[in-house]
Amino acid sequence: MFGYRLARRDKPLPGGQFLAFAIGLAVALVAGAILLVATGFNPIEIYIEMADSAFGGSQAISNTLTQAVPLGLAGLAVAVAGSMGLWNIGAEGQIIAGAIAGTWIARLGPDLPGPLLIVIMLVAAVVGGGLLALGPAIAKAHLGVNEIITTLMLNEIALRLVRYLVNGPWQDPTAIGFPVAPVLPEQAALPTLFSRANVGVIIAAIVLVIFGVFASRSKWGFELRVAGSSAQAAEYVGISLRAKIMTVLILSGAIAGLAGGIRLTSSDRIVEGIAEGWGFAGIIVAALALMRPSGVALVAIAFGALRVGGTAIQTQGVSDSISEIIQALVLMGALAAAVFTAYEITRSGSGTGVPTGAESISGSAEASAEATP
Amino acid sequence: MTSTRKALLALLTILALVAAACGSSADTATEGTDEAETEESSEGTDGGESDVRAAFVMVAPVGDAGWNFQHDLGRQGAEAATGAETAFVENIPEGGAEFDEAVQNFIDDGFNVIFATSFGYQDATLRFAEENPDVTFEHISGFLMNDTNMGNTFGRMYQPRYIAGMAAGAATESNTIGYVAAFPIPEVIRGINAFALGVQAVNPDAVVEVNWTSTWFGIPEETAAAQALIDSGADVLSMHQDSTATGQAISEAGGTFIGYHSDMSAQVDAYLTAPVWNWTPRYSEIIEAVEAGTYTPEAWWGGMVDGVVDIEVPESSPVASEMQDVKDSILQGEFDVFDQGQVIAQDGTVIIDDGIIQTELTNPFDPDAVVASEGDEIHDGVLLNMNFFVDNVVGEIG
Numbered sequence: 001m002f003g004y005r006l007a008r009r010d011k012p013l014p015g016g017q018f019l020a021f022a023i024g025l026a027v028a029l030v031a032g033a034i035l036l037v038a039t040g041f042n043p044i045e046i047y048i049e050m051a052d053s054a055f056g057g058s059q060a061i062s063n064t065l066t067q068a069v070p071l072g073l074a075g076l077a078v079a080v081a082g083s084m085g086l087w088n089i090g091a092e093g094q095i096i097a098g099a100i101a102g103t104w105i106a107r108l109g110p111d112l113p114g115p116l117l118i119v120i121m122l123v124a125a126v127v128g129g130g131l132l133a134l135g136p137a138i139a140k141a142h143l144g145v146n147e148i149i150t151t152l153m154l155n156e157i158a159l160r161l162v163r164y165l166v167n168g169p170w171q172d173p174t175a176i177g178f179p180v181a182p183v184l185p186e187q188a189a190l191p192t193l194f195s196r197a198n199v200g201v202i203i204a205a206i207v208l209v210i211f212g213v214f215a216s217r218s219k220w221g222f223e224l225r226v227a228g229s230s231a232q233a234a235e236y237v238g239i240s241l242r243a244k245i246m247t248v249l250i251l252s253g254a255i256a257g258l259a260g261g262i263r264l265t266s267s268d269r270i271v272e273g274i275a276e277g278w279g280f281a282g283i284i285v286a287a288l289a290l291m292r293p294s295g296v297a298l299v300a301i302a303f304g305a306l307r308v309g310g311t312a313i314q315t316q317g318v319s320d321s322i323s324e325i326i327q328a329l330v331l332m333g334a335l336a337a338a339v340f341t342a343y344e345i346t347r348s349g350s351g352t353g354v355p356t357g358a359e360s361i362s363g364s365a366e367a368s369a370e371a372t373p
Numbered sequence: 374m375t376s377t378r379k380a381l382l383a384l385l386t387i388l389a390l391v392a393a394a395c396g397s398s399a400d401t402a403t404e405g406t407d408e409a410e411t412e413e414s415s416e417g418t419d420g421g422e423s424d425v426r427a428a429f430v431m432v433a434p435v436g437d438a439g440w441n442f443q444h445d446l447g448r449q450g451a452e453a454a455t456g457a458e459t460a461f462v463e464n465i466p467e468g469g470a471e472f473d474e475a476v477q478n479f480i481d482d483g484f485n486v487i488f489a490t491s492f493g494y495q496d497a498t499l500r501f502a503e504e505n506p507d508v509t510f511e512h513i514s515g516f517l518m519n520d521t522n523m524g525n526t527f528g529r530m531y532q533p534r535y536i537a538g539m540a541a542g543a544a545t546e547s548n549t550i551g552y553v554a555a556f557p558i559p560e561v562i563r564g565i566n567a568f569a570l571g572v573q574a575v576n577p578d579a580v581v582e583v584n585w586t587s588t589w590f591g592i593p594e595e596t597a598a599a600q601a602l603i604d605s606g607a608d609v610l611s612m613h614q615d616s617t618a619t620g621q622a623i624s625e626a627g628g629t630f631i632g633y634h635s636d637m638s639a640q641v642d643a644y645l646t647a648p649v650w651n652w653t654p655r656y657s658e659i660i661e662a663v664e665a666g667t668y669t670p671e672a673w674w675g676g677m678v679d680g681v682v683d684i685e686v687p688e689s690s691p692v693a694s695e696m697q698d699v700k701d702s703i704l705q706g707e708f709d710v711f712d713q714g715q716v717i718a719q720d721g722t723v724i725i726d727d728g729i730i731q732t733e734l735t736n737p738f739d740p741d742a743v744v745a746s747e748g749d750e751i752h753d754g755v756l757l758n759m760n761f762f763v764d765n766v767v768g769e770i771g
Contacts, residue, residue: 063473173736175738176516176558177556178493179558196473268496269468271468271493311471311475315475320434320462
């Protein structure tokens with residue numbers, strides 16, 4: 001009846017996070033079920049197929065983990081920057097930069113022994129991703145240039161660069177003109193763990209655990225959060241904001257670069273679409289993890305499972321569009337849950353008079369202003 | 374800290390629930406498939422249907438009137454012709470994890486023929502072929518294969534493009550024909566040259582002006598390129614693209630459109646005809662060969678005689694009978710576009726004379742690799758590495 005607004009809860013909803021996620025998931029699944037019924041499918045069977053293809057057996061789990069690796073690292077890249085209040089929208093480009101750097105190493109030393117070649121490729125990927133973030137880091141730290149714009153636009157630069165390379169200097173002479181680079185040396189492939197999962201899972205797990213612990217337990221992580229919540233407070237206690245911005249953004253780029261290196265060493269060769277949208281998906285992962293590095297791994301596994309399930313139900317005849325809508329519904333449900341664990345809906349105003357359009361518009365504007373981090 | 378832990382706990386609980394649900398659901402799902410399979414096999418014995426189950430992987434949505442649309446028609450056609458069960462997935466990126474998941478799902482579900490219909494799938498397809506010797510793989514538009522269970526398929530689109538060029542040459546009044554082209558790779562260049570030779574055969578005064586977009590599917594780029602050609606005087610447009618944007622542009626300008634991929638008469642007012650893909654015969658052939666146990670991998674480059682490429686001769690064209698004659702001689706194997714008369718490059722060099730190579734030709738991506746020497750007879754390598762424009766083409770490669 002009256003205006004409503006989102007207000008930050010004084011205390012987190014007691015025991016409410018589970019409830020919120022359960023409700024978010026349930027609402028999403030019901031909405032998806034309506035779509036499935038409308039298009040002639042039994043939603044129970046389709047949901048069972050989704051879950052089974054993501055977790056039912058070692059092969060399913062390997063598929064989920066393979067998706068979770070780039071999702072987790074891209075999510076971590078965004079979350080590390082996000083825990084200081086910075087937005088790295090450039091993980092997509094940094095993944096490409098990492099893959100380019102890795103490919104460059106493989107071209108320089110195609111005869112190096114496998115373990116050495118892979119390690120140098122991954123290190124180069126880390127450096128490549130970090131380098132792409134260097135510009136935005138300097139611009140933000142020293143000139144105050146908005147990092148959202150710079151990191152976002154560098155995605156385009158990275159995409160154009162890989163496009164140029166596979167259409168030009170790196171084009172495979174045997175590919176009858178198609179824009180692909182030559183296949184990587186055989187020993188540049190990450191060793192397999194089980195089914196389709198490779199050593200990339202272990203590398204990503206180690207990185208995620210280190211950063212999860214480091215960000216929540218160390219002085220460095222504490223300083224990040226202080227700097228993120230109040231720049232003035234940070235400078236007052238002697239934290240150098242410039243140095244923090246530089247290290248955090250470069251680190252963020254380097255982590256995304258590692259994702260590119262792992263994708264490269266899990267692929268046959270670099271292609272224009274090597275980043276596959278992982279970098280943008282990483283923003284969703286980080287948002288679902290509430291920008292906390294410690295939460296990224298679980299979200300990445302859940303998101304990876306969702307994507308694997310989404311592909312699997314297509315083989316049952318569900319169209320790609322419906323599959324993507326269901327995935328989006330689940331993500332929206334989870335995001336809504338994340339919002340409602342931190343915020344509650346309260347009535348605004350004293351409730352006099354008839355509600356007008358203008359009132360409800362102002363109400364929603366207020367709500368969005370409050371909800372913006 | 375506590376809220377982090379609670380969040381983790383909540384997520385863990387959800388995951389545990391999901392995992393528990395999967396544990397019990399796995400059995401149900403398997404039962405489900407078993408039942409389904411039993412039903413199918415009994416149907417199979419009754420109706421004498423195929424025991425081949427064929428799955429198709431597509432790179433973009435199938436409803437696009439282009440490349441993927443034609444593959445989906447081919448899938449439906451092959452299903453009707455052979456009785457084999459088919460299924461498909463669409464919008465699967467090249468070189469990514471989703472391709473692996475989709476193909477593995479199909480194999481696990483008992484599909485025994487996999488058609489991978491985009492160039493960038495070929496590395497992964499070969500990998501799957503090595504891992505799954507009991508499954509047959511056919512890759513479209515690439516060059517990798519093995520000796521046992523993976524072949525590749527493509528079509529001689531340049532044949533119908535020559536006939537399309539005849540229609541264009543007869544239709545133009547300004548003697549400028551525009552061609553919106555994707556990437557300067559041999560496949561596209563070969564198509565432009567064949568088209569231009571067709572134009573030349575009926576209208577020696579007309580030129581084919583090329584405009585590159587550097588995209589396969591880019592409506593704004595295609596529209597801009599088409600408009601630029603119209604502005605420079607073209608009244609007939611053709612294209613090597615995945616959308617109908619070129620056709621929309623020339624319809625608005627009141628000219629004539631020669632399409633590509635499929636019959637675009639429903640989408641484009643100015644449509645005259647189009648060189649089209651028709652995958653049904655080839656897909657049926659492969660499915661039947663697998664069924665009979667006679668499948669042998671090959672690098673299959675089929676032409677109009679195999680039905681994989683085709684063009685409808687428009688009765689309204691003033692050169693309809695000439696077009697039909699060429700079509701007949703291609704179908705009878707008497708004519709193959711580049712093997713007769715003189716093929717002259719833009720700079721005046723005679724490249725081919727009555728099927729005999731007149732100058733050394735190299736791989737455009739590896740200039741040290743000689744493809745054909747002076748005096749050689751023309752062969753597919755010359756076509757597959759084509760890197761020059763014929764003399765009535767205006768524009769540069771690249």
